[in-house]
Amino acid sequence: MMLSAVIGFVSGIFAVIIKNLTHLIQSLLEGKFIANYHDAFYFIFPVIGLLIVYFIIKFVFKRKVGHGIPTTLYAISRQKGIMKRFQMYASVITAPITVGFGGSVGLEGPTVATGASLGSNISRIFMMNQTSRTLLIGCAAAGAMSSIFKAPIAAIIFAIEVFSLDLTIASLLPLLIASVSAILTSYFFFGSEIILPFELKDAFNISEVPYYILLGILASACSLYFSKIYFNFTRILAKITSPFARLIIAGLALGVLIYFIPPLYGEGYNVVNNLLHENYLQALGNNLFNAYLDNIWVVILLLAGLVVFKIIASSLTFSAGGVGGIFAPVMFMGSAMGHCFALILNNLGLFKNTISVSNFTLVGMAGLMAGVLHAPLTAIFLIAELTHGYELFIPLMITSAISFMITSKFQPHSVYTMELAQRGDLLTHDKDHTVLTLMNITRVIEKNFIPIEIDMNLGDVIHQGVVKSSRNIFPVIDENRNFMGIILLDDIRPIMFDEKLYNEVKVQDIMQQAPEIIDIENDRMKEIMKKFQDSEAWNLPVVKEGKYIGFISKSKLLTAYRQKLIEVTV
Known part of the structure; x- marks a missing residue:
């Protein structure tokens, strides 16, 4: 609760700074020096502003500055809500220059991203879990919108709708505190002035x-x-x-x-x-x-x-x-x-x-x-x-x-x-979809399977694979470690004790295609779950650019799912 108030206050400050910097740049460009020629400069102002932003990003930040809310949503879904520290000030500098010089975009997204980065990094200082970190990011978003529009209720709803926060007392109270804190900050700096001053004149008919x-x-x-x-x-x-x-x-x-x-x-x-x-x-x-x-x-x-x-x-x-x-x-x-x-x-x-x-x-x-x-x-x-x-x-x-x-x-x-x-x-x-999105595929990959090379014979499989392994499945790879198929212990059990066949039977004779293959770069958890469901397999191989990485077992996957579900819902 205390942190949500702080984040709301600072988000309000950021909103004030970004808005005032933008107005300062616009007022300088529309000043007496070029007042009579301002229309002619419409052509060049946006290019100048974009060039300044380009050089700041390339030579000062030396990394990409994302577009506000999409960047924040990606951090929540794929980076456990962790946002880099430079994002706390990057948009404060680049967004006013972009808009002040005529860029035809808004300031709300950069303000939200700036506050969200602050919330993310504060949560890391206090070693909060992912759920609390996401909530503080939502508080920053609510604070930014509340400060900009002086609309505290709409700001809370915005955070819930856009960031998919749970509509519970546990989340509503921090959002409420952040929203109120931010709007008080806005009133302190701007008074009763609002961005769209308007009173209804005509009643609804x-x-x-x-x-x-x-x-x-x-x-x-x-x-x-x-x-x-x-x-x-x-x-x-x-x-x-x-x-x-x-x-x-x-x-x-x-x-x-x-x-x-x-x-x-x-x-x-x-x-x-x-x-x-x-x-x-x-x-x-x-x-x-x-x-x-x-x-x-x-x-x-x-x-x-x-x-x-x-x-x-x-x-x-x-x-x-x-x-x-x-x-x-x-x-x-x-x-x-x-x-x-x-x-x-x-x-x-x-x-x-x-x-x-x-x-x-x-x-x-x-x-x-x-x-x-x-x-x-x-x-x-x-x-x-x-x-x-x-x-x-x-x-x-x-x-x-x-x-x-x-x-x-x-x-x-x-x-x-x-x-x-x-x-x-x-x-x-959707809680199921959320849990699957937040799960980390690399943490459920098992690598204690012994690979079998495709040019081996049955004797090699027995001595280098079966004898040394406690698993009943063996991945088949080529000389470049490209995944070729699998060998099941059940497939070789009838012939594994017949030494006459050790040199005659080749791996290509006993291998089979995997029921499904998981591509670590392209398959998300939702697709992986579906592959297990459709194939009814207990273990599926994992590849990266076609090369064998390991296996994922259904039992380990379900255990990881349950643990993540507990984290998300607690």
Whole structure:
């Protein structure tokens, strides 16, 4: 409990530092010296920022700085929640430079990762087990989100949804303490100022329910678009093997995009705020179509353009080596989507009554959060807390639920967890899956099996294998230690005492294929368990790049499973 309060406080401090450093850089770039030329510098600012980040990572940190929440989730699932110490300060330096110079990403992910690394390393000092370490990482995440948005309840739900924490008193109390500690820190430094200052003006009308259903469907489509563009752009640009060349290409593309669409510069919360207050002309800023903004359909097309191009700008930022998160881009796209949707309905002339544009802007943010992040409860409570009321609770629930249900049908994992899930490294609320993910395969490999070379004869097998071994199974390997098959003691028992056959019978005559083979580099525990189940074998060979390593026995595997289950659930 005491550590959760400390971690919440420090996470709040980190949030303040990261946010203020970003604002300081932006204010310097927008200062008097270049105020009159700022639009012209849109092209070059992102490249300068990305170059600075590149050189800091290459020559100062000398190791990769991960992308916030996915890095933290990987540490929980594959590294027992242990995060390297440099992660406590790496994002504090690189994320403000990335965003301050115009990188089209958010600061929430780096703030969460910074606090999570702190929680991980504090837990190591106090020699806590993996369960407690994971909980402290969740406390750091809750603290960071609580401090940034001044939404303590949504922050707790975010930690539970994203980090798959158990919904128990044992976990809720530390999360609550961390969240409160962080928000008090935020109030101390920022007062009552919040990132999205807004008060509801229009009440929810039951006649608008069909429109919120349509908005949920639209949000799911935009969520799928977000994910497809994000992963496709990242994969395509990753084919450029030189990090510096990739930075230049992606950085210049980002600069061009921001030059023609200035609202894509930085996090974009100023754009979101303008949309919430229905100042769409200010939200769009100076652009090539200023002369046509008196036409509402031009405005609608430009807002749709923000939805289309924001994720492209974010993907370019990440591919160029920028450090940031996707939470802010999701809120940016969601607000533009909801605003655009409401303007379309109000200007079609098909309906007697107009709908609240600001309400649909808010609910649009929740819909996209529910779809992209797979965090519908976080989306609902965050928007409710930001507006200081629950008048929009019903439309938030409708749109978020529809968006999440449709999106998860076509894409079962969020942007945060997609790559981890594909590798089998993702922890979920499924206890069986969690235990299997956390188990270490190398600890259950047995190596007291005597290998038999494939060019041996029966006599060699008896004298060099059977006589010296207490096991009834023998792996067959070639001269390069490549795994070829197995010999069972039962297979040679009828002939093992006939010395006349010792030179005549070769290993190739008595060996057989293994029922299944475990690849230590590609097979996760879930696949290994399935191989034992399907083959009904008690021992299966383990290989690495085709070379024999050892065997895994079903009995040892089940014993290790039970021990890990006890660790996870205690």
